[in-house]
Amino acid sequence: MHKVIVLGTGPAGLTAAIYLARANMKPIVIEGMEPGGQLTLTTEVENFPGFPEGIMGPDLMENMRKQAERFGAEFLKGWVRKVDLSKRPFKVFVDGQADLESETLIISTGASAKRLGIPGEKENTGRGVSTCATCDGFFFRGKKVIVVGGGDSAMEEANFLTKFATEVRIVHRRNELRASKIMQDRARNNNKITWSLNSTPIEVVAAENRVTGLKVRNNETGNEEILETDGLFVAIGHTPNTGFLEGQIQTDEMGYITVKPGSTETNVLGVFACGDVQDHKYRQAITAAGTGCMAALDCEKFLEGNAIHDWSLVLKS
Incomplete structure (x- = not known):
């Protein structure tokens, strides 16, 4: 007892x-x-x-x-x-x-x-892959980052990261976002935020123990490309x-x-x-x-x- x-x-x-x-x-x-x-x-x-x-x-x-x-x-x-x-x-x-x-x-x-479950994600956590913008955003001052997700959390993290990063790209596997309209509008009206919709992340690319890009597949064409980035924020809940x-x-x-x-x-x-x-x-x-x-x-x-x-x-x- x-x-x-x-x-x-x-x-x-x-x-x-x-x-x-x-x-x-x-x-x-x-x-x-x-x-x-x-x-x-x-x-x-x-x-x-x-x-x-x-x-x-x-x-x-x-x-x-x-x-x-x-x-x-x-x-x-x-x-x-x-x-x-x-x-x-x-x-x-x-x-x-x-x-x-x-x-x-x-x-x-x-x-x-929640994780994406793609190659390179787990082994690069803490080396450019993060799940908390308020925790790690400061480390990406003056750099490019990617936020994966389409909900309110992703929009909130993307807007927060624009305080530090020169460019924030939102990657989402669908054409439509799940986020509330007010959160979508805030993100779309932020000129530091760019978009890669209808794109599925398939691999985190890294070199010399740091993230350098995210490989994605276009769901319409099937084409694959590497989006250059210094950091990846996973915001899927x-x-x-x-x-x-x-x-x-x-x-x-x-x-x-x-x-x-x-x-x-x-x-x-x-x-x-x-x-x-x-x-x-x-x-x-x-x-x-x-x-x-x-x-x-x-x-x-x-x-x-x-x-x-x-x-x-x-x-x-």
Whole structure:
């Protein structure tokens, strides 16, 4: 039996673990197959406060983990197969570990960016391929970039990137965009944005460890060409990592966990959610960390009046 289990080790989960450990709550933190979350896939992070010269994404996450461990957080590797939230204590079933029980649960499993699944994409992530314009746009000042996608997110990222890039080309596999009319109009009225519609990306081209182009196929003619670019931003959406919950937590139509306004409380008493798994708008390391802090404080306050065990006796023993 544990006081609290944290699922996920991105900025939200690790911040929650730091606060919980400092409150002597001895959190158990479950690491998935990609410890550290999406920041481990990035290179330099320049917009996280406290690092005037920037810091590498994996280094930032390793520092957060060490900080949590310093205060007594315990980390377990494994994949959460499922959870049982029908009653407290909650049950957590982890591959490679004994089944766990906890009085409370903090879900910080994040959201995974959808990928194109084409050659050169994965191996050049962090070397010119990105899924976050607000994170990486600054690195492309004075350069040409491509945004792949046809929804609101793609239009928003393209407009944002025009603050830095000399040219932003939108590539979409259809002739028509899925984006709302107002977002389409903003993009079409931006003279820095060019268009390659009805074009399907088929390969990311790179040389000397950097992206140099995107090979596309015209869907009408079948002709292939390489669009020269310094960077590729994939903006085809995100998938919240909530499948293991099997519908036990209330989510929105996109699958993101719904929390009570101004808190991290879910519809299940004693279960809290933080980070990108409940945030489809901002998706930043600093906002995720902020909600991780909120979840820890919400969890601690909840246990003050809803503890199952007398933990003072457990700790003395």
